[in-house]
Amino acid sequence: MVATQIKHEVKDLSLAPLGKQRIEWAGREMPVLKQIRERFGKETPLAGIRLVACCHVTTETANLAIALKAAGADSLLIASNPLSTQDDVAACLVAEYGIPVFAIKGEDAETYTRHVNIALDHRPNIIIDDGCDVVATLVKERENQLPDIIGTTEETTTGIVRLRAMFRDGVLSFPAINVNDADTKHFFDNRYGTGQSTLDGIIRATNILLAGKTIVIAGYGWCGKGAALRARGMGGNVIVTEIDPTKAIEAVMDGFRVLPMAEAAPLGDIFITVTGNKHVIRSEHFDVMKDGAIVCNSGHFDIEIDLKALAAKASEVRTVRNFTEEYRLQSGKSVIVIGEGRLVNLAAAEGHPSAVMDMSFANQALACEFLAKNKGKLEAGIHSVPVELDKEIARLKLQAMGISIDSLTSDQIEYMNSWTSGT
Template sequence: MQSLIRDISLASEGRKKIDWVANFMPTLNTLGDRFEKEQTFKGQTIVVSVHLEAKTAYLSTVLKRGGADVIVTGSNPLSTQDDVAAGLVDMGLTVYAWYNCTDEEYTMFLNKALDHKPHIIIDDGGDLVSLLHTTRTDAKERLLGGSEETTTGVHRLKALAEAEQLTFPMIAVNDSNCKYLFDNRYGTGQSVWDGIMRTTNLTVTGKNVVVAGYGWCGKGVALRAKGLGAHVYVTEVDPIKAIEAVFDGFKVLPMVEAAKIGDIFCTVTGCKDVITEEHYAVMKDRAVLCNAGHFDCEVNVKDLEAMAVSHERVRQNIEAYHMQDGRQLYVLAEGRLVNLAAGDGHPAEIMDLSFAMQALAAEYILHHGADMSDDVHVLPYEVDAEIAKLKLQSMGYDLDTLTQEQYDYLYTVN
């Protein structure tokens, strides 16, 4: 089936982006060499629905090297990079995606991808899985299973599983150590501020930054804000995470209080309505709002539109909302993922770990999917450890090893 992309003439620039990140993803390079030699995925169709930028593109090419027929689509209307999509088509992959697609186009792209009747899916946020359980049950006829990239998507999977409605095995790659410990903390931490600073061209130092949510992503965003010289405030609903934020040196307070003092707000909760009408009413003039959770429901933009007398685009990816009392509030990237909708996403070295996990999850599903229960699974620790070991070796580091005597001391019952 023919690809649907914006402009194939952008392919040269897209391939340059893909080639650039490949230089910094040694773990995926190693796996790609093995996949190509073994033709691991020969005869398999893999649908990849992840934010379509250079690192995702490179993962897709690694799977193709292993013999797979790889179909790529986006997982967010604003995170697709048209030149990268064109680059993938030029490299022989099938792509359905373009930047700033409508909701209808986005759903069409997902359905086009599922028309290929995949053996394996790689999902980000759970939209593919949702379709496969509702309007596209026909696309499951060859499906062995899949993997999920994000916390939000894993929550949706677990809800399906608990309701005994999940109809194929899914691996929660997000719950692997080499994903959440590094991608969520260091990847999100850096890429969120890349997106904010690139979009606003403003300083962070000296400003009051409010981070909503202190999970692994929130930890990363708060840590980098502190490193940039900001005064950091955290809002939380979980007392354990809240006290962890306090012990990490941050002030914790309710959002309705934080709203009065914040200069920059970043939501990282995975929940909805984190910032709403009551918060907009007390915010400072020229406060900047953005979201780093998967869906665009954490910053309630509809509430803000209803309160504002007008709004206008004042800079690429910045919408200014003019309030009745003369204040302006700025929303970045329509409240969608600021690090991808207004930036290039996580650094290549971080995604080398995450996407190596995705590649091995696809291989695991290939070999074990037929025997796995229709549930949410986590990759064995040995897979995590192997990825970490490969990454360390590529960086020039080595480890101690246990002697047999030490191993027996730790693991043998006396």
């Protein structure tokens, strides 16, 4: 083991051996990131770069952190969510890999805020953000550090919404790479990763049978599509709620029932919010829910469910299983909340499977390299992941899966690029 005198705040360094086993297990399913890490080790494209990552501290994130260190970055890692940290992973990154980590599963809001400020004390040049908390704090409270910033990357829908609002308000003074909207991220991570891991979290927390249950999915973006697809696959009767008419039509044509939340609330057995907004499930919805209705969130922040309103209605709150609380209402019925309304797939399970995070974190690694190589050349604002990087990640993933695809013939290339060729 390497020396552990680096600054850190983790639960228990003795957990490191277990964390190492689990990090290596996840790495088996992350061949694209492995290839990038090997190249980074030879080229060190992030040498001299101070980097802060605010991410879910999981086995998959650990593989990203190791790749960034191989690239030469002076990195520091904090948790982006108080309940998503895997304590053995955090310990291993400190003890085995010499990476400063400030993350403890279950940390309170005060500790989380302190860790954000510790991250900014690192005076980062590049920020990997997951929800935009570090960037927002930087802009609001650390204006003197803005000249240090080369850029940031963001891989959540919530974070991109915040960055766009910052840009509209004229306070985003550096480039931000929109990793979330890369094809090799949202098509797979948001849809297949969120779909599987959300149901995994619900099942681990409750051990209930999903078949025959009415499952209400709030939001039909890529995460909602994945959750609805998997819920139906487990035998659930799925209802979708939406505010976007186009997405609502899509849900209907995908075979789901679409209702306003007010009408869905009395029908649902399980409620999953994946909107990125606040108070999607509110006081009036709790009033009409079935006794024993289960509510959980797979959006980034814990405000999609109005838990303060629920607590105000409760005569008693008790823990009934790990990460599962029963709110006994004054009316006599109860509402079950999983994972304190935080990301259920990380609070009650292990997050997305490694195979999809392989592509997401390949995007993160290459986006950091892109920012470093283009220092001072990119305008302030939100930039897409370059198409050629996105396609290269897809190509590497197919290669790792042993799948071949066709290539265009010269005749086809000419046809696709000509306006004179007829049909």
